[in-house]
Amino acid sequence: MQILVIILHVIVCIVLILTVLLQAGKGANMGAVFGGSSQTVFGSSGPGTFLGKMTTIVAIIFMLTSFSLSYTASRKGSSLMEGASKPAAQKTAPATKPGAPPAPPAPAQKAPAGPQTAK
DSSP, rough: HHHHHHHHHHHHHHHHHHHHHHOOOOOOOOHHHTTTOOOOOOOOTOSSSHHEEEHHHHHHHHHHHHHHHHHHHHHOOOOOOOGGOOOHHHHOOOOOOTTTOOHHHHHHHHOOOSSOOOO
């Protein structure tokens, strides 16, 4: 299920980029920057063209897939780097020859009893 959402998310990302890039900029003149434009919030043609409505729909789908992917990732609790946290020495055991006797333990050394006082 998560793979399906990831594939849908990537497709939606590409479609969102294309729809934003295909739109013509409104009020891109220098006069619009200084308040010389008399456009309303949605312009004189209403709330938007087909590309504007499509951008809104695709952006909503993008947000929903983003939220669902983040929710499933937080519930799963695993990471791609999960195996990298262990040291390399713990991952592999030392190589021993088959049939070889185990090495004898190292002799134990006695620790000094404590400080000696001179009489």
